Amino acid sequence: MEKIISESKIDQVAKLINKYDNVVTICHVSPDGDAVGSSLGLYHFLNALDKSVTVVVPDALPDNLCFLGGAKDILNFSKYPEFATELIDKAELLFCLDFNALSRVGDDLSPLIAKAKAKKVMIDHHLDPENFCDVIISHPEISSTSELVFRLICRMGMFDVLDCLSAAAIYTGMMTDTGNFTYNSNKPDMYFIIEELVRKGIDKDKIYTKVFNTNSVDKIKLNGYATSEKLEVFPEYKTAMITLTREELNRYHYRKGDSEGLVNVPLSIEGIVFSAFFREEKEYIKVSLRSKGNFPANKVASEYFNGGGHMNAAGGEFYGTMEEIIDRFKNLLPMYVQYLQ
Numbered sequence: 001m002e003k004i005i006s007e008s009k010i011d012q013v014a015k016l017i018n019k020y021d022n023v024v025t026i027c028h029v030s031p032d033g034d035a036v037g038s039s040l041g042l043y044h045f046l047n048a049l050d051k052s053v054t055v056v057v058p059d060a061l062p063d064n065l066c067f068l069g070g071a072k073d074i075l076n077f078s079k080y081p082e083f084a085t086e087l088i089d090k091a092e093l094l095f096c097l098d099f100n101a102l103s104r105v106g107d108d109l110s111p112l113i114a115k116a117k118a119k120k121v122m123i124d125h126h127l128d129p130e131n132f133c134d135v136i137i138s139h140p141e142i143s144s145t146s147e148l149v150f151r152l153i154c155r156m157g158m159f160d161v162l163d164c165l166s167a168a169a170i171y172t173g174m175m176t177d178t179g180n181f182t183y184n185s186n187k188p189d190m191y192f193i194i195e196e197l198v199r200k201g202i203d204k205d206k207i208y209t210k211v212f213n214t215n216s217v218d219k220i221k222l223n224g225y226a227t228s229e230k231l232e233v234f235p236e237y238k239t240a241m242i243t244l245t246r247e248e249l250n251r252y253h254y255r256k257g258d259s260e261g262l263v264n265v266p267l268s269i270e271g272i273v274f275s276a277f278f279r280e281e282k283e284y285i286k287v288s289l290r291s292k293g294n295f296p297a298n299k300v301a302s303e304y305f306n307g308g309g310h311m312n313a314a315g316g317e318f319y320g321t322m323e324e325i326i327d328r329f330k331n332l333l334p335m336y337v338q339y340l341q
């Protein structure tokens with residue numbers, strides 16, 4: 001396996017883990033498979049080393065990740081802010097997983113992380129990491145943070161400590177951040193890692209079914225409604241857009257995660273290279289963007305929607321009405337024609 005993380009960073013993290021017993025992991029808001037996978041991957045590993053570890057998430061997990069071992073022990077900051085604050089204050093070592101900027105943990109949590117006395121280690125794969133950690137392991141060329149966690153554990157010489165629960169969490173993150181190995185998935189090392197995870201005893205078929213193939217009637221109907229009634233295509237801009245208002249989401253008893261993956265669907269239309277999904281939340285409209293090739297979804301997210309992300313998968317937030325965001329979106333498309341060639 002190619003050595004990706006530098007020797008000196010491996011060394012620094014190994015020393016921190018050796019020195020400290022009180023550990024907290026934290027990930028980005030609306031935790032996804034990679035955020036939760038990297039958190040629980042590290043959690044089980046550190047538990048096996050007899051550390052006292054708590055996985056803190058800013059807000060609730062989607063239902064389809066709750067099957068993961070250790071998910072029940074995850075502390076939801078939005079539900080138990082006092083308890084989580086106390087643990088973060090007391091932590092000696094803090095792992096910041098799958099995010100590159102303090103703002104990504106939300107307004108209430110970010111000042112707590114900023115002022116925490118703990119040594120901080122970032123493990124992440126988003127571009128342009130902010131400088132708020134003592135050790136920064138940032139590799140945008142690697143498709144998931146979970147893969148980086150695996151690499152870190154191996155390079156510290158502790159592959160033997162990695163158990164099946166940790167392996168399952170890591171696999172989940174690798175799988176979700178590559179759309180079940182359909183994008184960012186051409187590096188041979190990934191398949192070597194998967195082999196090792198399978199040897200640890202994970203049931204990868206079950207993980208796929210639990211994460212991607214477990215639907216409710218409402219979820220199927222919501223997605224059907226979205227793609228049949230709410231899909232708008234702009235052929236001249238090779239772009240598609242789906243919008244869902246609060247009222248529409250309520251109609252299908254929307255639960256967190258029910259629209260996961262919806263933004264990818266229009267990219268399967270021949271000729272479409274850019275897809276946007278706008279979902280109305282309580283205080284803002286959540287923006288999800290996906291693209292193919294050189295179309296910079298992250299540029300659109302940062303220039304127009306207070307967000308960021310990767311070239312082909314980005315997101316952000318918009319404070320305004322659905323009419324306003326649709327207007328903004330239609331108006332920005334002509335600015336990006338140069339990327340359509």
Ligand code: 5GP
Nearest residue numbers: 288289306307308309310313314315316317
């Ligand atoms: P999703 O559409 O799945 O919510 O997000 C896709 C990717 O876009 C994430 O992996 C993350 O890199 C980025 N992203 C999503 N929302 C935000 C946001 O509000 N701010 C920033 N900076 N990036 C985001």
Ligand code: MN
Nearest residue numbers: 034098145177
């Ligand atoms: Mn990720």
